[in-house]
Amino acid sequence: MSLSSNSTLRFSETQASPLRLLAYMALALALMTADVRGAWLAQVRQQAALLVGPMYWLAAAPSRLLRFAGESLQGRDQLHGENQRLRDALLLSQARERRLAALADENRRLRDLLGGTRGMQLGVRLASIIDVDLDPGRQQVVLDLGANDGVAVGQAFIDADGLLGQVIALAPGHATALLVTDPDHAVPVQVVRSGLRVIAYGTGERDRLEVRDIPQSGDIRVGDALITSGIGGNFPAGFAVGTVTALRQDESRLFSLADLKPAAAVAHAHQVLLVWAQRAAAEVGPPSTVTPERDSGEPGQP
Amino acid sequence: MSRARFASSVFLLSALLALLLGLVALPDWAAPLRPFWLALVLVYWLLEAPDHVGLGAAFVLGMAADLVFGTLLGEHALRLLVLAFIVQRFRPRLRFFRIGQQALAVCALLINDRIVSVAIRVFLGEGLPPPAFWYSPISGLLLWPFVVIAIDLARQRGRHAT
Numbered sequence: 001m002s003l004s005s006n007s008t009l010r011f012s013e014t015q016a017s018p019l020r021l022l023a024y025m026a027l028a029l030a031l032m033t034a035d036v037r038g039a040w041l042a043q044v045r046q047q048a049a050l051l052v053g054p055m056y057w058l059a060a061a062p063s064r065l066l067r068f069a070g071e072s073l074q075g076r077d078q079l080h081g082e083n084q085r086l087r088d089a090l091l092l093s094q095a096r097e098r099r100l101a102a103l104a105d106e107n108r109r110l111r112d113l114l115g116g117t118r119g120m121q122l123g124v125r126l127a128s129i130i131d132v133d134l135d136p137g138r139q140q141v142v143l144d145l146g147a148n149d150g151v152a153v154g155q156a157f158i159d160a161d162g163l164l165g166q167v168i169a170l171a172p173g174h175a176t177a178l179l180v181t182d183p184d185h186a187v188p189v190q191v192v193r194s195g196l197r198v199i200a201y202g203t204g205e206r207d208r209l210e211v212r213d214i215p216q217s218g219d220i221r222v223g224d225a226l227i228t229s230g231i232g233g234n235f236p237a238g239f240a241v242g243t244v245t246a247l248r249q250d251e252s253r254l255f256s257l258a259d260l261k262p263a264a265a266v267a268h269a270h271q272v273l274l275v276w277a278q279r280a281a282a283e284v285g286p287p288s289t290v291t292p293e294r295d296s297g298e299p300g301q302p
Numbered sequence: 303m304s305r306a307r308f309a310s311s312v313f314l315l316s317a318l319l320a321l322l323l324g325l326v327a328l329p330d331w332a333a334p335l336r337p338f339w340l341a342l343v344l345v346y347w348l349l350e351a352p353d354h355v356g357l358g359a360a361f362v363l364g365m366a367a368d369l370v371f372g373t374l375l376g377e378h379a380l381r382l383l384v385l386a387f388i389v390q391r392f393r394p395r396l397r398f399f400r401i402g403q404q405a406l407a408v409c410a411l412l413i414n415d416r417i418v419s420v421a422i423r424v425f426l427g428e429g430l431p432p433p434a435f436w437y438s439p440i441s442g443l444l445l446w447p448f449v450v451i452a453i454d455l456a457r458q459r460g461r462h463a464t
Contacts, residue, residue: 021387024361028383031365031376036426041375048369055370059325131327133336135371137423137431169372176372183428205432267330 042169049171056132056142056174063131122236125149125274127157130174139182139202139266143167143175145274151175154234157272162240162263163187163228164272180241181206181266189241190229194219197229200241200260206267209242209260212250220258222247236277240264312456313355316343317363321370334434337442338412340367340378341385342449345408348389349397350453360386374426381418385411405446412439 035041130142145151147170155167157177165185169176178185185202189211196218200209214220224244230237242260250257320339328336344363347355364379371378388411389396396407416436423431 018387020357021383024357024383025380028361028364028376028380032374032380032422035375044375045369052370055322055325059322060327063327132325133327133333134325135373136333136336136435137419137428138372140372204429 045169046171049169049174053171053173056130060131123276123278125151126271127151127274128271129269131270134176137204139165139179139185139204139206140168141165141177141179143177143272143274144173146171146173146175148172151274152276155274155276156228156235156239157274158239159264159269159272161265162242163235164264164266164269166234167274179266180209180262180264187235187241188229188231189226191220192225192227193221194224196220197231198226198258200226207261209262211244211258211260212255214256214258216254216256218256220244220247220256225263226260230277233277236275239275312453312460313347313351316347316453316456317366319343321367324367325370334437335441337438337445338415341382341412341415342408342442342446343453344382344386345389345411346450346453348386349393352390352393356390357383357386374422377419377422380422381415384418385415388414401447401450404450405443408446409439409443412442415439 031041125145127143127145130144132142134140134142143151143157151167151170153167153170157164157166163180165177165179165182167175168178179202180187180200181202181204183202183204187200188197189200190197196214198211198214198218198220200211203210211220211226222244226241226243228235228237228239228241240263242262244258245261246259248257248259249255317340320343323339324336340363344355344360347359360382361379364377364382365375367373367378367382368375392407396404399407413436416439420431420435423429
Protein backbone atom coordinates (compact mmCIF):
# COMPACT_ATOMS: atom_id res chain seq x y z
CA MET A 1 0.00 0.00 0.00
CA SER A 2 2.88 2.33 0.61
CA LEU A 3 4.09 1.52 -2.90
CA SER A 4 1.35 3.57 -4.54
CA SER A 5 1.66 6.05 -7.39
CA ASN A 6 4.33 8.58 -6.42
CA SER A 7 6.83 6.58 -4.43
CA THR A 8 9.73 8.88 -5.36
CA LEU A 9 7.93 11.83 -3.89
CA ARG A 10 7.05 9.88 -0.78
CA PHE A 11 10.65 9.46 0.23
CA SER A 12 11.15 13.18 0.46
CA GLU A 13 7.83 13.57 2.26
CA THR A 14 8.65 11.17 5.00
CA GLN A 15 12.14 12.44 5.58
CA ALA A 16 12.37 13.31 9.22
CA SER A 17 11.97 17.03 9.71
CA PRO A 18 13.75 18.45 12.73
CA LEU A 19 11.41 21.42 12.82
CA ARG A 20 8.34 19.30 13.47
CA LEU A 21 10.28 17.32 16.05
CA LEU A 22 11.23 20.51 17.85
CA ALA A 23 7.64 21.75 17.80
CA TYR A 24 6.31 18.51 19.25
CA MET A 25 9.11 18.33 21.82
CA ALA A 26 8.37 21.86 22.94
CA LEU A 27 4.74 20.87 23.38
CA ALA A 28 5.69 17.80 25.43
CA LEU A 29 8.06 19.81 27.61
CA ALA A 30 5.42 22.50 28.15
CA LEU A 31 2.94 19.84 29.24
CA MET A 32 5.47 18.31 31.62
CA THR A 33 6.23 21.62 33.28
CA ALA A 34 2.53 22.37 33.51
CA ASP A 35 1.99 18.99 35.12
CA VAL A 36 4.77 19.52 37.66
CA ARG A 37 3.88 23.10 38.50
CA GLY A 38 0.16 23.50 38.16
CA ALA A 39 -2.94 21.62 39.11
CA TRP A 40 -5.13 22.28 36.09
CA LEU A 41 -3.96 19.16 34.30
CA ALA A 42 -5.52 17.15 37.11
CA GLN A 43 -8.83 17.95 35.41
CA VAL A 44 -7.58 16.36 32.19
CA ARG A 45 -6.46 13.30 34.09
CA GLN A 46 -9.83 13.04 35.79
CA GLN A 47 -11.63 13.07 32.44
CA ALA A 48 -9.22 10.55 30.95
CA ALA A 49 -9.64 8.29 33.97
CA LEU A 50 -13.05 7.32 32.62
CA LEU A 51 -11.31 5.74 29.63
CA VAL A 52 -8.38 4.41 31.60
CA GLY A 53 -10.52 2.57 34.16
CA PRO A 54 -11.68 -0.18 31.77
CA MET A 55 -8.07 -0.66 30.63
CA TYR A 56 -6.97 -1.33 34.20
CA TRP A 57 -9.80 -3.80 34.53
CA LEU A 58 -8.75 -5.58 31.32
CA ALA A 59 -5.07 -5.62 32.22
CA ALA A 60 -5.82 -7.09 35.63
CA ALA A 61 -7.88 -9.89 34.12
CA PRO A 62 -5.01 -12.41 33.71
CA SER A 63 -3.91 -12.19 37.31
CA ARG A 64 -7.51 -12.29 38.47
CA LEU A 65 -7.91 -15.50 36.51
CA LEU A 66 -4.70 -16.91 37.96
CA ARG A 67 -5.78 -16.11 41.48
CA PHE A 68 -9.18 -17.64 40.90
CA ALA A 69 -7.60 -20.78 39.43
CA GLY A 70 -5.17 -20.97 42.34
CA GLU A 71 -7.99 -20.73 44.83
CA SER A 72 -10.18 -23.31 43.18
CA LEU A 73 -7.34 -25.78 42.71
CA GLN A 74 -6.27 -25.69 46.34
CA GLY A 75 -6.86 -28.92 48.19
CA ARG A 76 -9.45 -29.28 50.88
CA ASP A 77 -6.80 -29.91 53.53
CA GLN A 78 -4.95 -26.78 52.59
CA LEU A 79 -8.09 -24.67 52.78
CA HIS A 80 -9.02 -26.30 56.05
CA GLY A 81 -5.59 -25.53 57.50
CA GLU A 82 -5.75 -21.95 56.33
CA ASN A 83 -9.21 -21.57 57.77
CA GLN A 84 -8.01 -22.86 61.13
CA ARG A 85 -5.05 -20.52 61.12
CA LEU A 86 -7.19 -17.51 60.24
CA ARG A 87 -9.68 -18.37 62.94
CA ASP A 88 -6.91 -18.50 65.52
CA ALA A 89 -5.53 -15.20 64.32
CA LEU A 90 -9.00 -13.65 64.48
CA LEU A 91 -9.50 -14.86 68.03
CA LEU A 92 -6.20 -13.38 69.10
CA SER A 93 -6.84 -10.03 67.49
CA GLN A 94 -10.36 -9.89 68.88
CA ALA A 95 -9.03 -10.35 72.37
CA ARG A 96 -6.41 -7.71 71.75
CA GLU A 97 -8.95 -5.35 70.26
CA ARG A 98 -11.24 -5.66 73.26
CA ARG A 99 -8.41 -4.62 75.51
CA LEU A 100 -7.60 -1.74 73.19
CA ALA A 101 -11.20 -0.60 73.16
CA ALA A 102 -11.15 -0.43 76.94
CA LEU A 103 -7.96 1.60 76.80
CA ALA A 104 -9.36 3.94 74.15
CA ASP A 105 -12.40 4.47 76.34
CA GLU A 106 -10.26 5.29 79.30
CA ASN A 107 -8.15 7.59 77.20
CA ARG A 108 -11.19 9.47 75.97
CA ARG A 109 -12.48 9.88 79.50
CA LEU A 110 -9.16 11.25 80.66
CA ARG A 111 -9.10 13.70 77.75
CA ASP A 112 -12.58 14.84 78.66
CA LEU A 113 -11.50 15.43 82.23
CA LEU A 114 -8.72 17.61 80.89
CA GLY A 115 -11.27 19.50 78.81
CA GLY A 116 -9.10 18.96 75.80
CA THR A 117 -9.96 18.16 72.24
CA ARG A 118 -12.66 15.72 71.47
CA GLY A 119 -11.40 12.25 70.63
CA MET A 120 -10.61 11.35 67.05
CA GLN A 121 -11.88 8.06 65.77
CA LEU A 122 -10.47 5.99 63.01
CA GLY A 123 -12.57 5.48 59.90
CA VAL A 124 -11.62 2.37 57.95
CA ARG A 125 -12.62 0.85 54.66
CA LEU A 126 -11.48 -2.31 52.93
CA ALA A 127 -10.11 -1.95 49.39
CA SER A 128 -7.98 -4.05 47.12
CA ILE A 129 -5.10 -3.17 44.87
CA ILE A 130 -5.85 -3.76 41.19
CA ASP A 131 -3.16 -5.99 39.76
CA VAL A 132 -1.56 -3.69 37.20
CA ASP A 133 2.04 -2.48 37.05
CA LEU A 134 2.28 1.24 36.51
CA ASP A 135 5.55 2.88 35.48
CA PRO A 136 8.28 1.23 37.57
CA GLY A 137 10.00 4.57 38.13
CA ARG A 138 7.07 5.80 40.16
CA GLN A 139 5.84 3.74 43.05
CA GLN A 140 2.11 3.95 42.50
CA VAL A 141 -0.73 1.49 42.74
CA VAL A 142 -4.36 1.55 41.65
CA LEU A 143 -7.08 0.87 44.22
CA ASP A 144 -10.46 -0.55 43.25
CA LEU A 145 -12.44 2.12 45.12
CA GLY A 146 -12.92 5.61 43.76
CA ALA A 147 -14.70 8.91 44.32
CA ASN A 148 -18.06 7.11 44.07
CA ASP A 149 -17.17 5.05 47.14
CA GLY A 150 -16.31 8.09 49.21
CA VAL A 151 -12.54 7.85 48.92
CA ALA A 152 -10.80 11.21 49.23
CA VAL A 153 -7.40 12.47 48.19
CA GLY A 154 -4.94 12.28 51.06
CA GLN A 155 -6.41 9.23 52.76
CA ALA A 156 -3.77 6.85 54.04
CA PHE A 157 -3.93 3.12 53.44
CA ILE A 158 -2.36 0.25 55.38
CA ASP A 159 -1.99 -3.50 55.23
CA ALA A 160 -1.95 -5.83 58.22
CA ASP A 161 1.62 -4.87 59.12
CA GLY A 162 1.87 -1.16 58.58
CA LEU A 163 1.52 1.96 56.50
CA LEU A 164 1.50 1.56 52.71
CA GLY A 165 0.89 5.06 51.36
CA GLN A 166 -1.76 7.61 50.52
CA VAL A 167 -4.33 8.33 47.82
CA ILE A 168 -3.20 11.00 45.35
CA ALA A 169 -5.72 10.98 42.52
CA LEU A 170 -9.33 10.00 42.13
CA ALA A 171 -11.55 8.69 39.36
CA PRO A 172 -15.16 7.64 39.79
CA GLY A 173 -14.32 3.94 39.86
CA HIS A 174 -10.71 3.75 40.95
CA ALA A 175 -8.07 5.71 42.80
CA THR A 176 -4.35 6.12 42.27
CA ALA A 177 -2.23 5.92 45.38
CA LEU A 178 1.39 6.73 46.13
CA LEU A 179 3.37 4.12 48.07
CA VAL A 180 5.58 5.09 51.02
CA THR A 181 8.59 4.00 48.98
CA ASP A 182 8.07 6.60 46.21
CA PRO A 183 10.80 9.26 46.18
CA ASP A 184 8.10 11.93 46.38
CA HIS A 185 6.54 10.46 49.49
CA ALA A 186 7.28 11.68 52.99
CA VAL A 187 5.59 10.75 56.24
CA PRO A 188 6.07 12.24 59.71
CA VAL A 189 7.17 9.46 62.05
CA GLN A 190 8.22 8.94 65.62
CA VAL A 191 10.68 6.54 67.20
CA VAL A 192 8.65 4.34 69.53
CA ARG A 193 11.44 3.89 72.08
CA SER A 194 12.58 7.49 72.48
CA GLY A 195 9.75 9.58 71.07
CA LEU A 196 12.12 11.33 68.63
CA ARG A 197 10.14 12.87 65.77
CA VAL A 198 11.58 12.65 62.27
CA ILE A 199 10.39 12.33 58.66
CA ALA A 200 10.67 9.15 56.61
CA TYR A 201 11.17 9.56 52.85
CA GLY A 202 10.73 7.01 50.10
CA THR A 203 13.76 6.05 48.06
CA GLY A 204 12.27 4.48 44.94
CA GLU A 205 13.32 1.00 46.11
CA ARG A 206 10.55 -1.28 47.28
CA ASP A 207 12.37 -2.42 50.42
CA ARG A 208 13.96 0.74 51.78
CA LEU A 209 12.87 4.02 53.32
CA GLU A 210 15.18 6.72 54.53
CA VAL A 211 15.19 9.14 57.44
CA ARG A 212 17.32 12.19 56.73
CA ASP A 213 18.60 15.03 58.87
CA ILE A 214 18.64 13.32 62.23
CA PRO A 215 20.57 15.54 64.64
CA GLN A 216 23.64 13.92 66.16
CA SER A 217 21.98 14.11 69.56
CA GLY A 218 18.91 12.27 68.30
CA ASP A 219 18.18 9.07 70.16
CA ILE A 220 17.80 6.46 67.43
CA ARG A 221 19.41 3.03 67.11
CA VAL A 222 19.47 0.11 64.74
CA GLY A 223 16.40 -2.01 65.44
CA ASP A 224 14.18 0.87 66.54
CA ALA A 225 10.58 0.72 65.37
CA LEU A 226 9.05 3.85 63.84
CA ILE A 227 5.35 4.69 63.79
CA THR A 228 3.36 7.53 62.24
CA SER A 229 3.31 10.49 64.59
CA GLY A 230 0.04 11.96 63.34
CA ILE A 231 1.61 15.37 62.89
CA GLY A 232 0.31 17.15 59.82
CA GLY A 233 -2.99 15.34 60.04
CA ASN A 234 -2.72 13.29 56.85
CA PHE A 235 -1.74 10.07 58.53
CA PRO A 236 -3.54 8.91 61.67
CA ALA A 237 -1.04 8.35 64.48
CA GLY A 238 0.25 4.99 65.60
CA PHE A 239 0.70 2.91 62.44
CA ALA A 240 3.95 1.03 62.04
CA VAL A 241 6.12 2.48 59.28
CA GLY A 242 9.37 0.52 59.53
CA THR A 243 12.36 -0.54 61.55
CA VAL A 244 15.84 0.96 61.40
CA THR A 245 18.29 -1.35 59.63
CA ALA A 246 21.35 0.91 59.37
CA LEU A 247 22.61 4.27 60.52
CA ARG A 248 25.25 6.36 58.80
CA GLN A 249 26.58 9.88 58.65
CA ASP A 250 25.44 12.17 55.86
CA GLU A 251 27.92 14.12 53.73
CA SER A 252 28.06 17.16 55.99
CA ARG A 253 28.82 14.98 59.04
CA LEU A 254 26.37 17.11 61.01
CA PHE A 255 23.39 14.85 60.67
CA SER A 256 22.88 11.13 60.41
CA LEU A 257 20.85 9.09 57.97
CA ALA A 258 18.85 6.01 58.85
CA ASP A 259 17.76 3.24 56.50
CA LEU A 260 14.39 1.73 57.26
CA LYS A 261 12.83 -1.53 56.28
CA PRO A 262 9.14 -0.83 55.60
CA ALA A 263 6.80 -2.62 57.98
CA ALA A 264 4.16 -3.22 55.32
CA ALA A 265 4.64 -5.73 52.52
CA VAL A 266 4.93 -2.96 49.94
CA ALA A 267 5.59 -5.20 46.94
CA HIS A 268 3.03 -7.88 47.75
CA ALA A 269 0.08 -6.15 49.36
CA HIS A 270 -3.25 -7.04 47.85
CA GLN A 271 -5.98 -6.35 50.39
CA VAL A 272 -5.56 -2.98 52.05
CA LEU A 273 -7.42 -0.78 54.51
CA LEU A 274 -8.09 2.87 53.81
CA VAL A 275 -7.89 4.78 57.08
CA TRP A 276 -8.69 8.33 58.06
CA ALA A 277 -9.24 10.21 61.26
CA GLN A 278 -12.74 11.42 61.99
CA ARG A 279 -14.41 12.98 64.96
CA ALA A 280 -15.73 10.47 67.47
CA ALA A 281 -19.39 9.86 66.75
CA ALA A 282 -20.77 9.82 70.25
CA GLU A 283 -19.43 11.06 73.52
CA VAL A 284 -18.69 8.22 75.92
CA GLY A 285 -18.11 8.66 79.61
CA PRO A 286 -19.25 11.32 82.03
CA PRO A 287 -20.94 14.41 80.54
CA SER A 288 -18.38 17.10 79.95
CA THR A 289 -18.60 20.73 80.93
CA VAL A 290 -17.16 22.05 77.70
CA THR A 291 -19.30 24.24 75.43
CA PRO A 292 -21.76 22.33 73.24
CA GLU A 293 -21.18 23.98 69.81
CA ARG A 294 -18.33 21.65 68.96
CA ASP A 295 -20.52 19.53 66.75
CA SER A 296 -20.49 22.10 63.93
CA GLY A 297 -18.44 20.96 60.96
CA GLU A 298 -16.56 17.80 60.25
CA PRO A 299 -13.95 18.92 57.76
CA GLY A 300 -11.81 15.86 58.27
CA GLN A 301 -14.48 13.45 57.19
CA PRO A 302 -14.58 12.50 53.52
CA MET B 303 -5.85 2.43 2.24
CA SER B 304 -7.63 5.62 3.22
CA ARG B 305 -6.83 7.55 6.34
CA ALA B 306 -10.05 6.67 8.11
CA ARG B 307 -9.77 2.99 7.38
CA PHE B 308 -6.20 2.91 8.53
CA ALA B 309 -7.14 4.54 11.81
CA SER B 310 -9.63 1.81 12.56
CA SER B 311 -7.33 -0.98 11.52
CA VAL B 312 -4.63 -3.11 13.01
CA PHE B 313 -2.67 -0.04 14.07
CA LEU B 314 -5.10 0.98 16.80
CA LEU B 315 -5.54 -2.60 17.93
CA SER B 316 -1.81 -3.17 18.22
CA ALA B 317 -1.30 0.10 20.09
CA LEU B 318 -4.07 -0.78 22.53
CA LEU B 319 -2.62 -4.23 23.04
CA ALA B 320 0.82 -2.71 23.67
CA LEU B 321 -0.66 -0.44 26.36
CA LEU B 322 -2.40 -3.40 27.99
CA LEU B 323 0.73 -5.54 27.90
CA GLY B 324 2.58 -2.68 29.57
CA LEU B 325 0.08 -2.81 32.43
CA VAL B 326 -0.25 -6.54 33.04
CA ALA B 327 1.26 -7.47 36.38
CA LEU B 328 4.41 -9.58 36.14
CA PRO B 329 6.12 -11.59 38.88
CA ASP B 330 8.91 -9.75 40.68
CA TRP B 331 11.79 -11.39 38.87
CA ALA B 332 10.30 -10.62 35.45
CA ALA B 333 9.22 -7.05 36.09
CA PRO B 334 12.55 -5.41 35.13
CA LEU B 335 12.54 -7.44 31.89
CA ARG B 336 9.22 -6.03 30.74
CA PRO B 337 9.88 -4.73 27.21
CA PHE B 338 8.71 -1.28 26.15
CA TRP B 339 5.89 -2.78 24.06
CA LEU B 340 4.61 0.55 22.84
CA ALA B 341 8.01 1.43 21.39
CA LEU B 342 8.26 -1.90 19.57
CA VAL B 343 4.83 -1.46 18.01
CA LEU B 344 5.53 2.14 17.11
CA VAL B 345 8.83 1.27 15.41
CA TYR B 346 7.06 -1.39 13.36
CA TRP B 347 4.46 1.07 12.07
CA LEU B 348 7.02 3.78 11.44
CA LEU B 349 8.87 1.36 9.21
CA GLU B 350 5.83 -0.14 7.50
CA ALA B 351 3.38 2.71 7.15
CA PRO B 352 5.39 5.94 7.16
CA ASP B 353 2.66 7.97 5.47
CA HIS B 354 0.19 7.19 8.25
CA VAL B 355 2.37 7.02 11.31
CA GLY B 356 4.80 9.82 12.09
CA LEU B 357 5.72 12.20 14.86
CA GLY B 358 2.06 13.07 15.43
CA ALA B 359 1.12 9.47 16.08
CA ALA B 360 4.13 9.08 18.37
CA PHE B 361 3.01 12.11 20.36
CA VAL B 362 -0.58 10.91 20.70
CA LEU B 363 0.50 7.40 21.71
CA GLY B 364 2.89 8.89 24.25
CA MET B 365 0.15 10.99 25.81
CA ALA B 366 -2.09 7.95 26.04
CA ALA B 367 0.74 6.06 27.74
CA ASP B 368 1.25 8.90 30.21
CA LEU B 369 -2.41 8.84 31.16
CA VAL B 370 -2.47 5.07 31.52
CA PHE B 371 0.85 4.56 33.32
CA GLY B 372 0.40 7.52 35.64
CA THR B 373 3.60 9.27 34.60
CA LEU B 374 4.05 12.98 34.11
CA LEU B 375 1.95 14.17 31.16
CA GLY B 376 4.40 14.42 28.25
CA GLU B 377 7.10 12.10 29.56
CA HIS B 378 6.29 9.09 27.38
CA ALA B 379 5.36 11.48 24.58
CA LEU B 380 8.85 12.96 24.63
CA ARG B 381 10.52 9.54 24.73
CA LEU B 382 8.48 8.22 21.80
CA LEU B 383 9.07 11.42 19.81
CA VAL B 384 12.83 11.01 20.06
CA LEU B 385 12.48 7.37 19.09
CA ALA B 386 10.21 8.16 16.13
CA PHE B 387 12.54 10.86 14.86
CA ILE B 388 15.56 8.54 14.81
CA VAL B 389 13.57 5.81 13.08
CA GLN B 390 12.36 8.26 10.44
CA ARG B 391 15.92 9.46 9.86
CA PHE B 392 17.26 5.98 9.25
CA ARG B 393 14.14 4.43 7.79
CA PRO B 394 15.51 3.67 4.30
CA ARG B 395 18.36 1.73 5.87
CA LEU B 396 16.41 0.05 8.70
CA ARG B 397 13.71 -1.04 6.28
CA PHE B 398 16.10 -3.27 4.32
CA PHE B 399 18.04 -4.73 7.23
CA ARG B 400 17.66 -8.43 7.84
CA ILE B 401 15.51 -9.19 10.88
CA GLY B 402 18.52 -9.92 13.12
CA GLN B 403 20.21 -6.66 12.28
CA GLN B 404 16.91 -4.89 12.71
CA ALA B 405 16.54 -6.38 16.19
CA LEU B 406 19.97 -5.06 17.12
CA ALA B 407 19.06 -1.62 15.82
CA VAL B 408 15.83 -1.72 17.82
CA CYS B 409 17.82 -2.67 20.91
CA ALA B 410 20.05 0.36 20.36
CA LEU B 411 16.94 2.53 20.02
CA LEU B 412 15.55 1.15 23.27
CA ILE B 413 18.81 1.79 25.09
CA ASN B 414 18.73 5.33 23.80
CA ASP B 415 15.16 5.57 25.06
CA ARG B 416 16.29 4.46 28.51
CA ILE B 417 18.93 7.21 28.46
CA VAL B 418 16.29 9.80 27.55
CA SER B 419 14.11 8.47 30.34
CA VAL B 420 16.94 8.73 32.88
CA ALA B 421 17.67 12.26 31.68
CA ILE B 422 14.04 13.24 32.28
CA ARG B 423 14.13 11.66 35.71
CA VAL B 424 17.35 13.33 36.75
CA PHE B 425 16.01 16.62 35.44
CA LEU B 426 12.98 16.19 37.69
CA GLY B 427 15.30 15.53 40.62
CA GLU B 428 14.39 11.89 41.11
CA GLY B 429 17.91 10.49 41.07
CA LEU B 430 19.35 7.53 39.19
CA PRO B 431 17.29 4.36 38.79
CA PRO B 432 18.49 0.92 40.01
CA PRO B 433 20.66 -1.22 37.66
CA ALA B 434 17.67 -3.45 36.83
CA PHE B 435 16.29 -0.47 34.91
CA TRP B 436 18.71 -1.24 32.07
CA TYR B 437 17.62 -4.86 31.46
CA SER B 438 14.50 -4.10 29.46
CA PRO B 439 16.15 -3.38 26.03
CA ILE B 440 17.45 -6.97 26.02
CA SER B 441 13.94 -8.39 26.08
CA GLY B 442 13.03 -5.86 23.40
CA LEU B 443 15.84 -7.26 21.26
CA LEU B 444 14.63 -10.83 21.72
CA LEU B 445 10.97 -10.02 21.14
CA TRP B 446 11.35 -7.80 18.06
CA PRO B 447 11.10 -10.64 15.48
CA PHE B 448 7.95 -11.96 17.15
CA VAL B 449 6.33 -8.54 17.19
CA VAL B 450 7.04 -8.14 13.47
CA ILE B 451 5.66 -11.58 12.65
CA ALA B 452 2.57 -11.11 14.83
CA ILE B 453 1.59 -7.77 13.33
CA ASP B 454 2.37 -8.99 9.80
CA LEU B 455 0.07 -11.95 10.31
CA ALA B 456 -2.69 -9.77 11.74
CA ARG B 457 -2.45 -7.43 8.74
CA GLN B 458 -2.57 -10.28 6.24
CA ARG B 459 -5.63 -11.70 7.90
CA GLY B 460 -7.23 -8.26 7.86
CA ARG B 461 -6.56 -7.92 4.14
CA HIS B 462 -8.00 -11.32 3.34
CA ALA B 463 -11.13 -10.68 5.37
CA THR B 464 -12.02 -7.54 3.46
